[in-house]
Amino acid sequence: MFSRAVYPLRLIAVVATLAALSGCAGRPEGVLIPTVARADGATKVDVLVATTRRPTDTPGVLFSGERGKEPQVTEISVSIPSDSARKVGQVQWPAKLPANPAKEFATVSVTPLDRTGAEGWLRQHLPKSRRVMVFVHGFNNRYEDAVYRFAQIVHDSKADVAPVLFTWPSRGSIFAYNYDKESTNYSRDALEEMLHRLAKEPSVGEVTIMAHSMGSWLTVEALRQMAIRDGRVAPKIQNVILASPDLDVDVFGRQLAELGQKRPHFTLFVSRDDRALSLSRRISGNIDRLGQVDPTVEPYRTEFEKAGIVVLDLTALKGGDRLNHGKFAESPEVVQLIGNRLIAGQAVTDSDVGLGDRLGAVALGAAQTVGGAASVAVSTPIAVFDPATRRSYDEQILRLGTAAGNTVTTAVGQ
Incomplete structure (x- = not known):
C-alpha cells in the first residue's frame, strides 16, 4: 500500500495523464456524415445502434452526451x-x-429506424449462427467513439454475429465521471428492455453481451433488474464478457448473487496496470475495482472458482494506449480470441489450444469451459487461441516473459 504522502502524488500524476490525453484527440467534428467515396479492399460493417442520448442538430454528430x-x-x-x-x-x-x-x-450511411425497422434489420443481419453481440461502451465516450470502436471490434474479431451497440449518455470528458456514472443508472431500464426484446425475438438463437469499463456496471445492473423482475436472466443471454470492468468488487459480488444460479457465463478481462481503474479506485473510496484485481491471489481466486467465472489477466500484454485501459480491443490476440472462441461459448484453455508460440502464461487450477461444465486440468504454459488463428498473426504476437505473476490467462472453474 502507498503511504499517505505518496497517495496524493500518485493521484495527481494519474489526473495529469488523463488531462493530457483528453486534449490530444484532434479529430474533426462530424465524422458520421456519410461519404460517397469508396476504396478497393475496404470492408463495410453494419451496426444497429440503440441510444439513450439526446439528439443533436449538429451535422455528423447525431447524438450528444446529454440524456x-x-x-x-x-x-x-x-x-x-x-x-x-x-x-x-x-x-x-x-x-x-x-x-x-x-x-x-x-x-457510409446513417438510417434512423423505428421499432419495426429495427426488428427487420436484426432478422436481415443475423448470421447462420443466429448469434447477436451487444456492446456497451465505457466512460468518456462520445457517440461516434462508441460506433467506430465497436465497428473495429466486429471487423477485427471476425465475429459471426449481428452487431448491436447500446450507447448511453457519456459527455466524453474525463472530468464528467460522476455524470457518466449517473447516466448508466439512467439507462438501466432501456438496456434491460432492449435485451428483453432481443431474447424474445424468435429468429435470435443466443445473445452475448460485451461491456467495457463503466459499461460493465450498466450491464450487470440491467441483468440484475431482469433477474429480479422475471426470476432469472433470459436463457438466450448465454455469455457476458466484462472488459476492464469499472465495478466495485464488493458490489459485484452482491450483483452476481442476485442474478441467481441460472445466470449467464461470465468472462472477465483484467489488467493490474490499468491506470484508468487506478483513478477510479481512488475516487471511489479506495475499494478494489474488478478489472484490476490479481485473480491468482485470495480471496479472488477462491471466489472466482466458486462462481465459475473465467478470468483472463492481460497484465503482461503491452497496451495500445497510455492508460492500458483498452487492451481488449487493441490487442490483435484478444480481439481474435473474442471472435473465435468466447462468442461461440468455447473454452479458451482446452485441448484445442495450441502450445506453440506462447503468450507466456501459466494457467492455474482447473479450466472451466465458458459454455458448459466440462473441466480440463491445465498445468502448462498456454496460448489463448488455436494454431490456425495464431499463424495469421505471427508477426504481431507479442513475445512475453514466462515469469510467474505475469499471467495472461487464468481460467478457473467449479
Missing part, C-alpha cells in the same frame, strides 16, 4: 480500410473530412 427522453435506434454502416492499410486493433480516425476510406474509417 434523451426516449431511446432511439439508428443503422450505421462504417467503411474500414483493408488490413494492409491499417493496424489491427486500432481505429484510424479521419484526419479531415471527408474521410479517405483507403486509409481511414468512414461513414
Whole structure:
C-alpha cells in the first residue's frame, strides 16, 4: 500500500495523464456524415445502434452526451480500410473530412429506424449462427467513439454475429465521471428492455453481451433488474464478457448473487496496470475495482472458482494506449480470441489450444469451459487461441516473459 504522502502524488500524476490525453484527440467534428467515396479492399460493417442520448442538430454528430427522453435506434454502416492499410486493433480516425476510406474509417450511411425497422434489420443481419453481440461502451465516450470502436471490434474479431451497440449518455470528458456514472443508472431500464426484446425475438438463437469499463456496471445492473423482475436472466443471454470492468468488487459480488444460479457465463478481462481503474479506485473510496484485481491471489481466486467465472489477466500484454485501459480491443490476440472462441461459448484453455508460440502464461487450477461444465486440468504454459488463428498473426504476437505473476490467462472453474 502507498503511504499517505505518496497517495496524493500518485493521484495527481494519474489526473495529469488523463488531462493530457483528453486534449490530444484532434479529430474533426462530424465524422458520421456519410461519404460517397469508396476504396478497393475496404470492408463495410453494419451496426444497429440503440441510444439513450439526446439528439443533436449538429451535422455528423447525431447524438450528444446529454440524456434523451426516449431511446432511439439508428443503422450505421462504417467503411474500414483493408488490413494492409491499417493496424489491427486500432481505429484510424479521419484526419479531415471527408474521410479517405483507403486509409481511414468512414461513414457510409446513417438510417434512423423505428421499432419495426429495427426488428427487420436484426432478422436481415443475423448470421447462420443466429448469434447477436451487444456492446456497451465505457466512460468518456462520445457517440461516434462508441460506433467506430465497436465497428473495429466486429471487423477485427471476425465475429459471426449481428452487431448491436447500446450507447448511453457519456459527455466524453474525463472530468464528467460522476455524470457518466449517473447516466448508466439512467439507462438501466432501456438496456434491460432492449435485451428483453432481443431474447424474445424468435429468429435470435443466443445473445452475448460485451461491456467495457463503466459499461460493465450498466450491464450487470440491467441483468440484475431482469433477474429480479422475471426470476432469472433470459436463457438466450448465454455469455457476458466484462472488459476492464469499472465495478466495485464488493458490489459485484452482491450483483452476481442476485442474478441467481441460472445466470449467464461470465468472462472477465483484467489488467493490474490499468491506470484508468487506478483513478477510479481512488475516487471511489479506495475499494478494489474488478478489472484490476490479481485473480491468482485470495480471496479472488477462491471466489472466482466458486462462481465459475473465467478470468483472463492481460497484465503482461503491452497496451495500445497510455492508460492500458483498452487492451481488449487493441490487442490483435484478444480481439481474435473474442471472435473465435468466447462468442461461440468455447473454452479458451482446452485441448484445442495450441502450445506453440506462447503468450507466456501459466494457467492455474482447473479450466472451466465458458459454455458448459466440462473441466480440463491445465498445468502448462498456454496460448489463448488455436494454431490456425495464431499463424495469421505471427508477426504481431507479442513475445512475453514466462515469469510467474505475469499471467495472461487464468481460467478457473467449479
